[in-house]
Amino acid sequence: MTHVLTTADDLIELVRLYNPNSSAGLIRDAYAFGEKMHEGQFRHSGEPYFMHPVAVAMILAEQQMDDATIITALLHDTIEDTKANYAQVEERFGTVIADLVDGVTKLTNLQLSSTETKQAENFRKLFMATSRDLRVTLVKLADRLHNMRTIKSMRPEKQLQKARETMEIYAPLAGRMGMQWMREELEDLAFKVINPEARASIIRRFLTLQKETGDVIEKITSDIRLELDTAGIEAEVYGRAKKPYSIWRKMQEKDQGFSRLSDIYGFRIITRSEQDCYRVLGVIHQRWKLVPGRFKDYVSNPKSNGYRSLHTTVSGRDGKRVEMQIRTREMHEVAETGVAAHWSYRDGERVENRFAVDPVKWIASLTERFDEDHDHDEFLEAVKLEMYTDQVFVFSPKGDVIKLPRGATPIDFAYAIHTRIGHACVGAKVDGMRVPLWTRLKNGQSVEIITAEGQTPQSTWIDIAVTGRAKTAIRRSLREEDKERFVKLGRELARVAFENVGKKVTEKALTTAAKALAIDDAEDMLARIGSAELSARHAVRAIYPDLQPTRAATVDKARAVVGLNPDQAHVRAPCCQPVPGERIVGITYRGKGVAVHAIDCAALIDFEEQPGRWIDVHWQEGTHGAVNTVTLDLTITNDAGVLGRICTLIGEQKANISNLTFADRKPDFYRVLVDVELRDAEHMHRVMTALEAESDVASISRHRDPNRAAEAFRD
Incomplete structure (x- = not known):
């Protein structure tokens, strides 16, 4: 197979189109250095490995990035995958580029989806470092985009892993950075791997719709241009169909079939001035009927990443909903390229877009709230919440x-x-x-x-x-208030956990475990164990990773809940179906004992003004029997043998199906409610993970119905 490699001259010519002052010599030198370092290396597809760094550089050049970013793209895998080191890159290309390449290397090696303490610490340090130069993140996003575009050459299991990571982390990150086009492409490429049948179904239906209705986009675009010409407003109008994943997500959110989904077309109107944005809005609303609740003004109230635009949805031809975005050219540049607009060029000169938000300030505003004394896990939790x-x-x-x-x-x-x-x-x-x-x-x-x-x-x-801010403040307050009690409880829990692996809980063992978990001292670790922030098993595994606990005694079903009076019976609330391992609370009912609810059960709202009925309870320690029914809500492909495979998967996880109900039937998908008998939260997680990995399962969640509590427990 012949592989054509984009030449250095091709790349230089693309950069020179927007930046005539670009350093062609430095780019050519980086190209030659990268090509030499990767010589003899090949990708899974069989093509020379250096085609990948060049493709990443081309993606960034299309976003009109500066020379340093383009050169970093060409070199981004040299420190990690070749004999080159930081010192060589620094000597040849300078400290700025060496730091950027080193930053991309660290980001590549980081497991962003992990919540292990060590990874959280690395994430915190790296986040602090990249806050000085977000070009590291831009190169990594372009790197992931090219990998997703060429993912077919990977093993199927690796494809699925990369696709899920892309959907959960990189696509939202691109969106948070304002690079909406990249977010949409990453989502759709991941969707193609995770659920190819659903994507193909949407594309087929879309093609059928086009045959039935003709070119709706061209018709509506012409209508808009006619209205604007009549009003004497100069503007550019563009229309497009939304990406398959965007349509699929709307179908899931609204629980509607494709035929009932209306706003599958989007239009952008680019005006000459901010004043014209509002004039266009008036013309649109005079010509078409506004859909209530769908108007947003991000011009006067911009998003934190600098995004500005007027959003409105109107009823267009044949009653179809049409989404419109109205903005100026400067706003459009920020909307298209996000943080990349910070380094943008216009007419060959580096310009400052007044709407582009410096991404450094955004990250700095986040990192400044955390000092060295805070937990790394709490920092990771807050960062992910704010980013994704x-x-x-x-x-x-x-x-x-x-x-x-x-x-x-x-x-x-x-x-x-x-x-x-x-x-x-x-x-x-x-x-x-x-x-x-x-x-x-x-x-x-x-x-x-x-x-x-x-x-x-x-x-x-x-x-x-x-929010991480609220959780951090609450935890700190609880620790300070109850630290003595938590330390005492944590010490007892640690003693039991250590004895379960045949070891004694000495002060030295506790100090060693705390150090291994990157916690200041043993007392702080015990307080966290006592407050349920940290499992005692984690402390044991930190110093005895290979020792397995002795089998815990089986818990009597009638005594599964601790905190009740001897004469009080309990039942699991049918609304939330709590299982051992989840935090619970008891609600008393006259003549019916105590109903045990999950702490986040929506039905608890009915008892907010009745504190006398609340009981503090928790699950008994030990092994619980597989007698706790949980209803799972699955959307599966309507195909021969799929339901049988689902049942087999559940059985393989040592779980029993007690009931199965079809909640919704569509030509290509079924929605099924499956009652599964489980031991505890860990058992439930294993079953759901096994089902989620099945390609014919489009979605899976726990089915919870607050109304079932009212039906089952009428006083």
């Missing part, structure tokens, strides 16, 4: 806009205002109405925190809070 989730904007009573991750609660809002407000929180009002503290906040809501003197954070708040 969408956001909601809510208002304080004074009208200040508070930005929070999607899914945030009033507790997160309180701590975002001030730690003191968070600690003293006893309740909240949203839009003037009293709501539970676990309420999920939505865009545009007004939030008021009710405080009381003497109030302190509750341990259940850890499960309610979403």
